[in-house]
Amino acid sequence: MAEGLQALVRHPEFKRGAKDMLGITLGISAWGLVTGVAMVKSGLGVGLSLLMSFVVFAGSSQLASLPLIASGAPLWVLWATAFCVNLRFVIFSAQWRLYFAPLPRVQRLVLGYFAADLNYVAFLKRFPDLKPDPEQQLPYFWGGVAINWFAWQIPAVIGIVLADRIPTNWGLGFAGVLALLGLSYSLLKDRNSWVSAGVASCAAVAAYALPLRLNILVAIAAAVAVGLMMERWLPPAGSGGAGSGGRSA
Structure with missing residues (x-):
């Protein structure tokens, strides 16, 4: 095993995956720090906050669930919110x-636990052809996971342990949003x-309520629908061939 x-x-691809994630670790870490602080200040306590951080490993659903936990919302509302966000x-x-x-299947379940937004985007950018090649x-x-998981968990634990000393008005969570935007732009x-x-942006704003x-x-859903329609009726230049990258995507 060792x-x-x-x-x-x-493996060269392991090093490349780690390198591709290094550039966005600042945003991930800031987001994890804020989430750790928010969990404790929502009333979970240090023990439950640590458990939630390691078991859930999903910042968006954690932040969406915390106000519900603090307000004593029914458990089914909490589960439904986390489910919808994820x-x-x-x-x-x-x-x-x-x-x-x-x-x-067991190996795929393990991969699923470590799956995250940013390593998903980096992975598709590295392998855009949708062809399996497990060796690479x-x-x-x-x-990517080796960087992403620790870049999230270490600051989250720091935020949990030092929650009383870190002001919630620092607004560090926005750094995570900037990291997502930067990678998406590429x-x-x-x-x-x-x-x-x-x-997608317009739909998110219009449906914010x-x-x-x-x-x-x-x-x-709106982005996927529009993308599929445009690919069918207005295919990108050079995607007409049967073996082209545009067709496979």
């Missing part, structure tokens, strides 16, 4: 299935992706 771990860490991972996992479907893709995935390479992103953060789901 030899296999050493081989994984020495529905985007259904889309992420459906995309990742194209790469990891041949792997054993798994090391890259774990390289993927907008053609007209279709720009239009889909614009539609929906409960349980359903505006996120509305934005994703």
